[in-house]
Amino acid sequence: METVAGKLLKKIETEKTGTIFLTRDFLDIASRTAVDQALSRLVKQGTLRRISAGMYTRPRFSERLGVEVWPSAEAIAQAAARKTARKLQYAGPHAANALGLSDHVPAQNIYLTDGKTRSIVAGGHRIELRHSRAHSLTEAGQTSSAVIEALRYLGRGNVDAITVRRLQERLTPKEKAMLSHDAASAPKWMRPWLHAVNQ
Numbered sequence: 001m002e003t004v005a006g007k008l009l010k011k012i013e014t015e016k017t018g019t020i021f022l023t024r025d026f027l028d029i030a031s032r033t034a035v036d037q038a039l040s041r042l043v044k045q046g047t048l049r050r051i052s053a054g055m056y057t058r059p060r061f062s063e064r065l066g067v068e069v070w071p072s073a074e075a076i077a078q079a080a081a082r083k084t085a086r087k088l089q090y091a092g093p094h095a096a097n098a099l100g101l102s103d104h105v106p107a108q109n110i111y112l113t114d115g116k117t118r119s120i121v122a123g124g125h126r127i128e129l130r131h132s133r134a135h136s137l138t139e140a141g142q143t144s145s146a147v148i149e150a151l152r153y154l155g156r157g158n159v160d161a162i163t164v165r166r167l168q169e170r171l172t173p174k175e176k177a178m179l180s181h182d183a184a185s186a187p188k189w190m191r192p193w194l195h196a197v198n199q
Helices: 004-012 034-044 073-082 092-098 143-154 161-170 173-185 188-197
Strands: 019-023 050-054 055-057 058-061 067-069 088-090 108-113 120-123 124-130
Touching: 004 034, 019 073, 034 055, 050 120, 050 124, 055 073, 073 088, 073 108, 073 120, 073 124, 088 092, 088 143, 092 108, 092 143, 143 161, 143 173, 143 188, 161 188, 173 188
Parallel strands: 108 124
Antiparallel strands: 019 055, 050 055, 058 067, 088 108, 120 124
């Protein structure tokens, strides 16, 4: 008879290396206790790496670097949000950089969440999840929310026609329309700029 660990391994091997798994991803296979025991066994065997409580990854080896590569800080943050069913959004500096509105590459991995403020240390990453008011995370994870956070970071005096043009070039028609729709959740000073992106 196939063991629980064997069944988990079959499911794990259907995903590419570097994928992050949560304990709950395997609860369709066996009970929580049995899954926990099987995951512990797979970690001891080196099949999985434990990122944090209830979060695991299948090791990925980089031949070019000659080392094992852990998932990115963003992937870990996204998995942490999925684990607690919370919203997640880039903090302002990350959002501005990701959207091409700033050349500054943030040294810290900071994300906003409607969950509790906490830190995760894994694979050389230190990830900070900072609590933010839920209404400021409307459509969290969507481009419109990232734009709002980016402009909030840049500040009223640093948003201009060039900012709008960069966003117009970067966003899809659908994202622009969503941005206008979500403008109501943004600070009042920001709304004209957000609507202008869709023009």
